Amino acid sequence: MHSLYEIETTIKRSSRAEGLSWGVSEETGKAVRMLEQSEFQGLESFRRLIGLGLNNLNKLLDVDQSNTRNLCPIHFGIFFLDQSHNKELHRTYNFKNINEPLLIVPFLSKSAKKNLLYFHLKSPDLNFTITPGGIYFINQNFFPKNLTDFSLTISTNRKSKYTQSSWDYLYKLSLDTFVEETEEKKISGAGAGLTDND
Amino acid sequence: MQIDLRKPELVMKLDRLGSFHQSKLSFLRSFIREFKNWEFTTEKFALDKQGFGHIVYVVNNGQKQYSLICFSNHIEDSERSDRVIATKWDASFVLFDGVPTEEDIERLNDNVPLQEQGRVSEKELCLSRANKSVRVFEHVVDKLSKGEQPNTKLLYDVGYLYRTTAVYGSGKFGLADRIKIQNREELKGPFRLEMMLVYLARQFTFDVVNHVAYSRSPNKAVKLKEDIARNLGIGNSTGLGMAPFIVNHPALLNQWIIAKEKALKAIRSISSVSQKDKNIFQSYLSIIRENIKFWKTESDFQKKKNKQLLKDLSIFQKFYSTFPLNKFFWNSIYEWTEANTQSECCEFIISLMMEVYPDIVEPLSFEMSINEDEYFDIDTSRTIKEVCELIEDQYTWLLDINFDDKENILNFWYYSKNKQEPRMSDRFTEEGSDLELPLAIARDVSALYDDLKSCNLEKDLGYYLLKNQEYRHILRRVLICEKLPYSEIQDNTISKTLIPVDMLRLKLSFFGATRFDPRSDRWVRITMYQGAPLMREISKSDDTWSYKKIA
Numbered sequence: 001m002h003s004l005y006e007i008e009t010t011i012k013r014s015s016r017a018e019g020l021s022w023g024v025s026e027e028t029g030k031a032v033r034m035l036e037q038s039e040f041q042g043l044e045s046f047r048r049l050i051g052l053g054l055n056n057l058n059k060l061l062d063v064d065q066s067n068t069r070n071l072c073p074i075h076f077g078i079f080f081l082d083q084s085h086n087k088e089l090h091r092t093y094n095f096k097n098i099n100e101p102l103l104i105v106p107f108l109s110k111s112a113k114k115n116l117l118y119f120h121l122k123s124p125d126l127n128f129t130i131t132p133g134g135i136y137f138i139n140q141n142f143f144p145k146n147l148t149d150f151s152l153t154i155s156t157n158r159k160s161k162y163t164q165s166s167w168d169y170l171y172k173l174s175l176d177t178f179v180e181e182t183e184e185k186k187i188s189g190a191g192a193g194l195t196d197n198d
Numbered sequence: 199m200q201i202d203l204r205k206p207e208l209v210m211k212l213d214r215l216g217s218f219h220q221s222k223l224s225f226l227r228s229f230i231r232e233f234k235n236w237e238f239t240t241e242k243f244a245l246d247k248q249g250f251g252h253i254v255y256v257v258n259n260g261q262k263q264y265s266l267i268c269f270s271n272h273i274e275d276s277e278r279s280d281r282v283i284a285t286k287w288d289a290s291f292v293l294f295d296g297v298p299t300e301e302d303i304e305r306l307n308d309n310v311p312l313q314e315q316g317r318v319s320e321k322e323l324c325l326s327r328a329n330k331s332v333r334v335f336e337h338v339v340d341k342l343s344k345g346e347q348p349n350t351k352l353l354y355d356v357g358y359l360y361r362t363t364a365v366y367g368s369g370k371f372g373l374a375d376r377i378k379i380q381n382r383e384e385l386k387g388p389f390r391l392e393m394m395l396v397y398l399a400r401q402f403t404f405d406v407v408n409h410v411a412y413s414r415s416p417n418k419a420v421k422l423k424e425d426i427a428r429n430l431g432i433g434n435s436t437g438l439g440m441a442p443f444i445v446n447h448p449a450l451l452n453q454w455i456i457a458k459e460k461a462l463k464a465i466r467s468i469s470s471v472s473q474k475d476k477n478i479f480q481s482y483l484s485i486i487r488e489n490i491k492f493w494k495t496e497s498d499f500q501k502k503k504n505k506q507l508l509k510d511l512s513i514f515q516k517f518y519s520t521f522p523l524n525k526f527f528w529n530s531i532y533e534w535t536e537a538n539t540q541s542e543c544c545e546f547i548i549s550l551m552m553e554v555y556p557d558i559v560e561p562l563s564f565e566m567s568i569n570e571d572e573y574f575d576i577d578t579s580r581t582i583k584e585v586c587e588l589i590e591d592q593y594t595w596l597l598d599i600n601f602d603d604k605e606n607i608l609n610f611w612y613y614s615k616n617k618q619e620p621r622m623s624d625r626f627t628e629e630g631s632d633l634e635l636p637l638a639i640a641r642d643v644s645a646l647y648d649d650l651k652s653c654n655l656e657k658d659l660g661y662y663l664l665k666n667q668e669y670r671h672i673l674r675r676v677l678i679c680e681k682l683p684y685s686e687i688q689d690n691t692i693s694k695t696l697i698p699v700d701m702l703r704l705k706l707s708f709f710g711a712t713r714f715d716p717r718s719d720r721w722v723r724i725t726m727y728q729g730a731p732l733m734r735e736i737s738k739s740d741d742t743w744s745y746k747k748i749a
Contacts, residue, residue: 180630
């Protein structure tokens, strides 16, 4: 089990290693952290996303852009995080397709809270609503009118929602933001001696 | 009279920040104030005759317990290094949430001595390690085993028996995340758990020497006198790893600085000062001038600073002795000190002034934490023009720096692949600057400013970021600095003239460190808890222990 701190920093560094800016990498680290804290498979989703190659994905830079196929969820999420204070954008848009849609949820959630907005996503496979109140409805039409024989478990224990191999892969990738140390750097970079028997 | 907070452009310069001293706001002192009424006990003592094994200390208030598990291991002299590249240590520590079971101790025994290479769980809160001061440890054990007390001159010259080399918390290596404990009343002040770990580790150092001396000679051995032990702290050896923290946590830095500045403002605003208060200040000043003689260092840089401090304090003393108790006495004292002494002395006097007024200063220690996430999001409805004005107002100091000049961009900060610790190197002679960490704040704000000026100033940041995400991290900082004016070090952190040890000193002074002993421009040894009450007498602490005479 990894701490949320470890998840956030590893995703931030992996994002940077994949070419995202530091600022966007910081946002991505926090987004995956939020998903994992909520027991969604954020880390697995991010791993699949970079497997597609971030450079191969289409960035959303304008709601009216003609090509909305193969969208990157991080840039999609950041677009609405950054732009949705603008009331002219408050309407319905149609997009062709987006990869790993789970990753847009933290961004829309932040934007909903910040700008008091409601995001309703509809597709043949998935419907959800994100509200400023922080309560999400996923496939709400499937909610039955009443429940029988149900249980409710309350716990402080977060469950890991990713495999060790996904963690190892991303952790290794995150190391690509680190600098290999030469013998010279070991001495000069940190500025100390090598033994301390005084 | 209206007294203002000191301006960030004065306080946030690195040579000023690198002259800060411990004070009533320091975290190790606020830890003792917070926990002095808890019960401190030795739960388990399992050391062999050589002093290897483990000890468990428990801190308990009847409802909540924290335990420090100390592992003591044999290492060869050749393996003893304070560097983060070390892989073995004389002692390793883990702070446990509650009281550990035997299974917990067994699990931790397999992992804690490995430090970064081991794994801990969310039951654990902090992790650390320490090495013996070989010359002092052997001397003390030898003398005690012969029934004698050690040479106090040697002891006080060093100041400790062991020195720690890193203290980790907040989710590192699997430790509990900060969110798990942030709402606990007793942990409202910053770094409370880290300070608890270090305090208990100090007790461990005394228990080990007493135990080993007794094991060597059960019939002759005596215990280390408590008066001597009390004058020993625990050492710490800190390298560059600590420096980026204060750049990476601007909101937290603001809280630390503003607490000090509010205290100073409140004291300077006292219109009528009593002779008693003036005398209290004088008594602390007299003692600490004596104690400074124990600040030993081989560093020319620090020797010069200490010498200047003693010289300035001598001048100050003459002034203070004759200056009458006029209205706004402390304001006059501060203004004279600022005008007539160097930063080192000025900040020293401010710390001393704070000692006289616990009712003003101590409550401020509860304002030194902050929820950094509240300052993370960028308000993209702000206009480009507004941000340009913010930079012109808050970052005036960097607008004239020429970042085409090699000397102004000489260094780059990076993470070492080997130890995952921050490092700094010359970008023109070393490989790796393409993986530079975003710590070149001055250079990046300057670049952002130049870019913004070339845009349509009436457009908002949402528009700007569509095509300029490379500036997102620095834009975030500018907006944080608008709300939190003491969040930014006002110096170029990549210039040739940077003295990284100033960044370490800033953080360590807030921890409560004393006896700064730089071993280079990027590595420093310090002492913590020197003079502090021992574990069994902590309940009697009146928070004046920092100003008790040594020897």
